[in-house]
Amino acid sequence: MGRSRWVVLGSLAAALSLLAAACGGGGGGGNQAGGGGQSCSWTVATMGALSGDYASIGTPILQGIQYAVDQVNKSGDLACTLKLDKEDSQGNPDQAPALAHKIASNDNVVAVVGPYFSGETLASGPIFNSAKLPFITPSATDPSLAQQGWTYFFRAVPNDAAQGPVAAEYIEKALKASSAVTIDDNSQYGKGLAAQVAKKLGSVNKGSFHIDPNSTDYSSTIAQVKSLNPDVVYYGGYSPQAGPLAKQLKQQGVAAQFMSDDGTKDPTFGKLAGPAATGVLVTCPCADPTKLPAASSFVKGMQQTYGQPPGTYAADAYDVVQMIGQALKNASSSDSGTDLRATVEKYFQDVNGYQGITKTYTFDSHGEVEVDPLRGVWVYKWSNSDKNFVALGYAGQLLK
Amino acid sequence: MSSPVYRFFEWLDARLEPVRERAPRVPVPEPVRQRWQQGGRLWRRLGPLRYLVAAGLMALIPPLMERGWFPILNGTYGQTVLFNTGYWILLTLGLGVVVGLAGLLDLGYVAFFLLGSYTTALMTHSGAPGQFHFVEWPTWAALPFALIVAMVAGVAIGLPTLRLRGDYLAIVTLGFHEIMLEVMNNLGITNGPRGIPAIPTPSISIGSFHYDFGLNPAPYWWFLLIPAIILAVIMVQRLDGSRVGRYWTAIREDEVAASAMGVPIVKMKVLAFVIGASTSGIAGWIYATNVTFIDPTSFPLLLSVLVLCSVVIGGLGSIGGAVLGAILVQAVPEAVRQLSGGNTLFGFDPLTGRIAIFGAVLIIVMIYRPGGLLAARRRRTEMVTPGPESGVVVDDASATEQEVAPADDVHSAGGRST
Amino acid sequence: MHCNAALIAPTFVTGLILGFIYALIALGYTMVYGVLKLINFAHDAVFATGGILVFYAFGQWFGIVQPLSGVSLVVLMAASLVIGALASAGSAFLLERVAYRPLRRRQGARLSYLITAIGASFFADYLYQQNFLLGPGKREFPNYFNVSKAFTVFGSVVQNVDVLIVVLAIACLIALDQFITRTRSGRAIRALSEDQVAAQLMGINNDRVITTTFVVGGLFAGIAGVLYAIKFGFVVWNMGFVPGIKAFTAAVLGGIGNIRGALLGGILLGLIENMSAVCVGAEWKDTVAFSVLVLVLILRPTGILGEGIKG
Structure with a gap:
């Protein structure tokens, strides 16, 4: 009779007794009690x-x-x-x-x-x-x-269905762009937003491109963008890619205005884009509390x-x-x-x-x-002195 | 290289030498471990009944969690962790067949899991209006198809990669996973990166009786995962003890000799892939119908490596090892994370730091316990006494690489003949 | 497919430059494979270590943030390349000692080596991801080397760092070539890659030669790491992962174990990647790269230039 036999018997017995206890016992466990008493x-x-x-x-x-x-x-x-x-x-x-x-x-x-x-x-x-x-x-x-x-x-x-069209309007009316290009990182957020922008831009959008967010060299996409010579490049995605993308665009001599979304709106963008961060715009469905x-x-x-x-x-x-x-x-x-x-x-x-x-x-x-997109979506510009994006105002103000 | 630096490392080597010598060349099987693995007389005498006992014990866990019997992991949260561990056990068992039994290093195993989930999504009434579907059948109907698609993919990846040696096979399977991710992310019919939400949960309607599994993980555990795990275990045990298992062992140990003895290498390797893929196809269906939302980011490459970790650390080719590995990789880090309250432990972030720890454990396990923590006894012996490299290109016409055994180290005490 | 003929030339140039980086990293894979018949999965971490240590050295500890010029720039560049090379070489050394040598002593099965390599790679990568090291985000690399335009060719702007990459890569390859063909250690490596037992009988200390192989591979990976960090302007915990796979593909493409093959493979892969990104779209890059790998492995497993550590 081996030790293991007793182990098995013992665990069977334990299981049965636990079962009995489980059926017999009541009450809840693992939930916090709330309410009542002096400090609730x-x-x-x-x-x-x-x-x-x-x-x-x-x-x-x-x-x-x-x-x-x-x-x-x-x-x-x-x-x-x-x-x-x-x-x-x-x-x-x-x-x-x-x-x-x-x-x-x-x-x-x-x-x-x-x-x-x-x-x-x-x-x-x-x-x-x-x-x-x-x-x-x-x-x-x-x-x-x-x-x-x-x-x-x-x-x-x-x-995004509000932010995208507002960004497109800004590109057309405030930046007075005759040609634009959208790039996205093929992610849930970036792709959807860039598509919204492209749709509203209509014929102003000369091409929609993707980058692979896992790779660091975007030269092939940039070559395609450069050949179209757009006035504005809108990027849908996050700052870890937006920064190097903006940098490489400038390095390759693409003179277009770089514009992006709320996923780019954080100080890391400037760190990664270096000198290319100057003058970059972002839209955000968030107000600048300052x-x-x-x-x-x-x-x-x-x-x-x-x-x-x-x-x-x-x-x-x-x-x-x-x-x-x-x-x-x-x-x-x-x-x-x-x-x-x-x-x-x-x-x-x-x-x-x-x-x-x-x-x-x-x-x-x-x-x-329920908010008017023109009031809800704000436009920000990169400030080298603040090392962050600073609000220009909400879209309604800027599109007058 | 500067000489003093080198001499320092030589000195370090000499310090480590006695430690290494103490590690046994061929691990002595411990009587208790041996007994446990064979199961002891009562366990064996139970015969098929032991699966019922196991199922019963497993079924007890959710109600015990409700009553807070488990530390940290209790309530519905604990049941969700249990559910995660459950499908992880299925994945580990599957990969255990591929890596543990057949000796094929598959680094892209989760691709089959992904295919199972996406098949489920694309064959049921899921997603937003306008979502492409192959058909819109009830959830249960998608289950056999998830299985079939995964198995077909197993054949598809197995056939062309047969002739590749272990290292190359690993990279190619990794590539397969990446390709699957890209395809799912880029194709319109899978809704690309937006993913497919609103996958219907399984439900049973017989006459006036209607039961929907809903979002609570407990019914999935009871009625889906427990049967699936038991069935997978039975399948793996049967295969291991059958001629197929012996073929796999032969291929694992010495492919050239196996081929010379008449082992159908091609068929056996593909079979390993297919069996492995089958469990993950089912796991994919279970996962998709419980979580009801899938997108490419739910199946990153990291998951494949984590499944490999749980196979290797738990035990290559052993059932207990698969369960242990799954618990170590899924349940324990969750518990640790809750314990730490979201803070870092010794500077290690609980969620991502666990992967660094697993990496280190992989190295340690490979050096000191090559079969894994709960290795099958036979496997343990194998991993230490090597034959010539496995994964030799069998097709002689194209074989130009040399097969050289690792250098017989004249410095090691008690030189062994290879 | 919408391949724009006008884009072929500029993408050719950028692909070429990228290819040289892959070639430098591929050297490490190729050499270790030639000697040990083992894919060193952890080489991607070796590559990353070089760039990361220089990030710490000049970015964190010495805090050099302004672009430099003249003599100080040359000195700093030389220093960073040396530090990067040594750091990577050191990590390769450590890797061999801690992960692979114990397996050799125990005569582990082939599978063990692979799994250990994966373990080492993930350990290093996720260690770097912890907050007490790099953290999860991209970290800005100190910009003491002002990356600026050198010249334009075929409509593609070539940066000064790109010129440096090409020059250094070629120099490294020549150096490695000389090392393999002319020096004793190089001969020992070639001997070991042909027949380990015979080499030992001839009196070659296998352990030392294997260590040398790892270290030399690490040196080049470190140089590549520093150049990569300067070119793209950041380091990140997983910076080695994708280049590692690409470099391995390059090594296989050119002929694993073959040093000239590493260069050829690197350049070819860079070109194929970039051109396919233009034709089918950058979102299919991985698919293309892996398909190339699978095709090569199935159709011509020895690669274009064949196997074996020849110079």
Whole structure:
């Protein structure tokens, strides 16, 4: 009789007893208790690229959310403290479902600010929606997100279908370009946006090209672009590729105005583009809080807390958290997280003209924020002295 | 090279020499490990019943997670990690057949997984209106096709690469994965980089009874993954113990001799690919129907390497090794990540740092435990006593490369004859 | 397919320059394969190490950010090439000692070497990705070498760094050629690549020769790494991965183990890549590159110039 026989018998017995215990016992485990007692709390969850390749995009948004949560708690308007639950998906859609389940099954969570990227929203959206958990994204701009039939989905910024045509109009009217070329990185975000721009440009667009984001030498694409001699080159994609692309375009003697999107709008662009960064324009469906009087205390507070001005979409994320705070104003401390999910959802559905620091918020039946694209999309220019993009204004101002 | 530097390294070598000598040339089989692998008399006597017992134990995990019996991994989150580990076990078993049993280094294995998922998406009512579909059939109907497509791809990649030696085969399979990614990313019918959302989840409707699997991972684990894993295990065990398994061993050890003995090299290699691809085809269907959204970035090259890691670290050619490898690569890093609360551990980011650690573990495992942590006993012996290189080009007409065994090191104590 | 004839000439030029970089990296693959019959998957990390160490040396520790000129530039360039070469050579040395030699001692199976190589490559790459090293993003390379236009040929602008790349690559190849054919170590390498047992009987210290092979391959990869970082202006944790695969394809294309083959393969691959990107679109680059590899392996496995470490 070997030891292993007893091991097997023992584990069988253990399994049976566990089964008995499982059927007999009750109660839940692994969920945080909320409400009641002297200090209660509700949780706002956020999910996005907090580390990894896209951390430079996710971190500013997280900062905006964190700051907003602290402000809401400081104001003392709510019956309970708001806590922030950060989940790091690294921007990957295959990380998203596990984290989404984790958030959704946490009974203390009242809303999700995020996800930050469109891919992970597509992967986690069904889970949030079926858990009746409102998820408001401050940055995912793929138009198809609002077409999935998710009642609990809201988007706080204009989507690519708004940004693309505005960029095209800017190219035609403000830059007075007679010929343009679009390049994209063949990714979910870049390709879609460049296609929107190309569509609106119509015959002004002389060609649409792709680059391989994994390679570093774009010379073949650049040769094609150069042969068309365009006035403007619009790039749909992110700064790690946009920077070297702009640099190589200049090196190869392409004199066109380089223009890109919100994925390029961060300081790394300048580092990678070097001297080619001068004069580069980007569009962004995000307002520059430093140019808005309503946002001045936000800007000051962020500067004090993090030592740098707020990054892309930080202000919009701040607005979202503030709105969640508004939704919870009348909630009592005995309300549980799950009860309040319906309250938050109702708030976002019904809100009409909430004055945020970046824009006025009303959401349509698909969850899109109703904002005139010409007011919602801003144009920025690279500033060598600030080593970052500085706002020129919103499109409506510049296209007069 | 400067002489002092060289002498320093010689000194280092001398320091390491005693350590290396202590490592056994042929690992002595430990009685307990041996017993465990054979299963002990009771386990063997259970016969086919042991699969039911295993299935029963596996089925218990989700309710235990609900009740918080597992540290860190509990509730629906834990079940999702369990689901991930489940399909990872399927992948590891499949690649285990290719690498562990047949000895073919496949660096692009996840391409079959990708094909299974995309087949599922393109044969069901998925995606936005206007999404191309081959047909729009119920989700279950896509399952056999996911399997078939993956297996056909296995044949397609196996046939032309047969004659290639191990190193080249690795690069070519890696290339196959990259090509598949590019094709899925560039073609319009797969919706390119936007991916295909809204893949319908499986559901059962019999008369008035309707059950939709939904998004909760538990039903997938119970009704899909457990049967699939058990079936895959049975298949692998049967193959291993059959003539096919012996053919694979022969090919693995000495292809020229095997060919001379009449082993049908071509067929066996392709068969290995096909069997390997079959489990990942099924895993692809299960994955796609649970996550309901797939895009090319869900199947990066890194996944192929991670599956290889779990095969190698767990144990080449052993079932227990496959399970252990899957747990080490999928479940443990998740648990560590939750423990660390998103902070770095010793400077290592939990998500990406685990890959650096796996790389180092691969090296260590290959040096000290070449068969993997839970290696099949036979395999362990093999990896240490080499024959002439495997993967020799059999076709004599084109063979111009020389086959030279690694240098017989005259410095090593107790020289062995190759 | 919409190949524009006017674009062939400029892409030819850029493809050529890229090809020289691939050739330099391919030397490492080719030499190790010639001697050990092993694809050193981890060579991509060796390549990256050179550029990364120079990034740290002059970018982080010495903080040189302004373009230099004249004597100081020459000195700094020489220093960075030397540092890069030594760094890569050192990492190749370490790789051989830590990962491959123990396997040789234990007479491991072929599969073990491959798996170890993959493990080493991923260990190094993801180690570089950690925040205490490079981090996940692209890091700007110190721009002490002001990349500027040298001249225009066939409608393509050639930068001064491109000229340097071509010159250095050719110089390195000549140097390696001389090393292989004229020096004792070179002869030993050739002997080892032909017949390991006989070489040993002739009194050659196999271990030392193998180490030399790795180190020499590493030297050239390091030079390539520094030049690559200067040309593109950044280093990144996975900068070696794609060039590594391309360089390996180049080595196979030209004839694995053959040094002239590495050059030929590199140039050919650079040209094929760029021209195909123009004709079918840059989004199919990987497919083209790998298809070329598969075709070569199936149709002519020994490559264009054949195998064997000949000069």
